Amino acid sequence: MSLTKSHKFIISGGGTGGHIYPAIAIADEIKRREPNAEFLFVGAEDKMEMQKVPAAGYEIKGLWISGLSRKLSLDLLKFPFKVMSSLWNSKKIIQEFKPDMAIGTGGFASGPVLYMASQKNVPTLIQEQNSYPGITNKKLAKNASAICVAYTGLDNIFKNDNVKITGNPVRVEVFQNLPTKEEALAFFGLEKGKKTILSVGGSLGSRNKNNAWKAQIEKVKESNVQLIWQTGSVDFKNLSNNTSLQADNIKILEFIYEMKMAYAAADLIVSRAGAIAISELCLVGKPVVLLPLPWAAEDHQTKNAEALVKEEAALMIKDVVANEELVPAVLKLVQDDTLLKQMGENIKKLGKPNATKDIVDEVFRILEEKKA
Incomplete structure (x- = not known):
């Protein structure tokens, strides 16, 4: 697909390789199609994405965010402050970078990033790897421009008409x-x-x-x-x-x-x-x-x-x-x-060898609709 304008993408995903690899694979495919595209990854500041993403050749910024502790602890007491901090910094990052789209592949940082993007009317795409989504993606789904999933039946869970079965990006x-x-x-x-x-x-x-x-x-x-x-x-x-x-x-x-x-x-x-x-x-x-x-x-x-x-x-x-x-x-x-x-x-x-291609097709479909 040939586009006259180079686009800017915020991509958020991390915590485990299962979130990081799809994020990098999606960025690589976008870059293959649009070499001048700009990317900014956003992750959790103490997680593995802070090393893996730069190693793949992309810039990343970290948020002070973590999962919600299930037991009474100092981490649990810190959690509300982490959420407020990450929302504030996500808003600042979006205002400064001015992305054309925000893409989330899961992990602690994707929640505040995609939430603030949707508040700023930036199109968002969620890539859900699992057969049952987590709380964060379920909450983000209603405002997402598209949700790319790997399993059937998730259209009954996500309150969104734009659920697409694409599969997960893998090392084909x-x-x-x-x-x-x-x-x-x-x-x-x-x-x-x-x-x-x-x-x-x-x-x-x-x-x-x-x-x-x-x-x-x-x-x-x-x-x-x-x-x-x-x-x-x-x-x-x-x-x-x-x-x-x-x-x-x-x-x-x-x-x-x-x-x-x-x-x-x-x-x-x-x-x-x-x-x-x-x-x-x-x-x-x-x-x-x-x-x-x-x-x-x-x-x-x-x-x-x-x-x-x-x-x-x-x-x-x-x-x-x-x-x-x-x-x-x-x-x-x-x-x-x-x-x-x-x-x-x-x-x-059940294999989906064209998952990355199909997800990025969806990315550019959304951008075309936004331009129209």
Whole structure:
């Protein structure tokens, strides 16, 4: 799309990679289409976006804001002052930068930024990653120009006629030109002809998932399957040095840099149920066992997992019973070729490889309407 005027965008999203990555991906796609566009990110001043966004080449300003504490504490007492401060500073940022649009991808700062933008008649777009929105996005929705979502049914929750199912921005390049299964197994030093399980848990890892594998590792050793076990940085040293966990059919890794290889090797994937993780898994098209993080905000990981279970695209194991149920369920499922095939086909149908493009199409549609 060719536009005569270069636009200015405020983008707010952070706290976790699940909010930061979509924000950067959207900015990158806008910049690809409109190289002279100007961007200003707004985040929470002590959160990871303050490092990740500049590393991606964008300017960011921080607000003094955090989530609402659920217990009586100094943070709870500070919260009203943080809200007032962030609203005041958001207003100041908007007045000075004069954006043509404000885009929110979630996180503490997106609430005050999008609220003040709407008060100043700046068009706003919300990108909701999860199957059930948080309180902030539900409140912001009524004034949003568009809401881009990854799951069906959210039009019944958001009080807005402009809900668009686009999916979540993901690293599409990870899923293109995958190596063959044989190449991937050789990369990890694993045998051909054996079912392979991939267990992933992010850069830090998942303590409860690691404990579940550890608790029943003898069943894995005795089985005719192979396990690629990405532990994360927190538990890696203890687990990799534990001789009782070592076996030829178990590969314990701190982090996996070649995710293409890992996805290609896997017959079954075990993962948490964060929104971006699920969006990537849908593009992979491999059957998955989800272990939702129970203390995620609004319990959104459980709701994300339930949305896939409803489509017969995943199996869910509750965190509280992981030690007893995860390994037996995984070992049973990985041997059921019929069910593996059906789950893989079902999850593939949910993939949205053009999510970033579709979201940015919506951005420019709104700008065109504003200009008309």
